[in-house]
Amino acid sequence: xxxxxxxxxxxxxxxxxxxxxxxxxxxxxxxxxxxxxxxxxxxxxxxxxxxxxxxxxxxxxxxxxxxxxxxxxxxxxxxxxxxxxxxxxxxxxxxxxxxxxxxxxxxxxxxxxxxxxxxxxxxxxxxxxxxxxxxxxxxxxxxxxxxxxxxxxxxxxxxxxx
Numbered sequence: 001x002x003x004x005x006x007x008x009x010x011x012x013x014x015x016x017x018x019x020x021x022x023x024x025x026x027x028x029x030x031x032x033x034x035x036x037x038x039x040x041x042x043x044x045x046x047x048x049x050x051x052x053x054x055x056x057x058x059x060x061x062x063x064x065x066x067x068x069x070x071x072x073x074x075x076x077x078x079x080x081x082x083x084x085x086x087x088x089x090x091x092x093x094x095x096x097x098x099x100x101x102x103x104x105x106x107x108x109x110x111x112x113x114x115x116x117x118x119x120x121x122x123x124x125x126x127x128x129x130x131x132x133x134x135x136x137x138x139x140x141x142x143x144x145x146x147x148x149x150x151x152x153x154x155x156x157x158x159x160x161x162x
Contacts, residue, residue, distance in 0.1 A: 050121060050159045054152055056114045060098070060107060061148045069101045072141035075150050076134065083133035084157050085122065090136035091151045092118055098144065121158070 073094040076087040095111050102108065142150070 049117070050155050053114055053117050053121075053155050054159075056110050056117070057148055057152050057155070059110050060114070061145070063104060063107050063110065064098075064144055064148070067102065067104055067107075069098065069144060071097055071101050071144060073097055073144060073147040074136050074139040075142040075147045076139050076154070077142070077146070077150050079150075079154050079157065080133070081157065083130050084154060085128050086130045086133040087154055088118065088122060088158070090139060091147075091154060093136060094147065118155075 074090060075094075076083075076090060079087045092115055095115060099108060099111050
């Protein structure tokens, strides 16, 4: 199972230059470090894809069918577009319930990957505050299958705006 790196760290050329000039690395090896640092700073960041999240949610759905988890999860089935970030955060919190209920390693790895990918993609929205949205505990409790279907639906909302 792959755990995707949601992004590559972007480095600053100025930091490399400062480090190089203020250290004893002003040698051929130090210059190589500086050049490679400049090259890495210019590499594009790879962003998490919502399509990867959907793929992992389908995988979780298939894995759940092979084991029995009797849990109901807070599920937003009719997400208002102005509340999609709040709803996504609720879905991510509820995924942790599945982590707690399941002892399956594949499910654990896949859910961890979904959480990493989704949080990485959500971080680009900053600290957006949505008003008038339901709290997680106010949502209706539904089966895991219905939860996953609703989760896929909200991820598709994020895909449609990007």
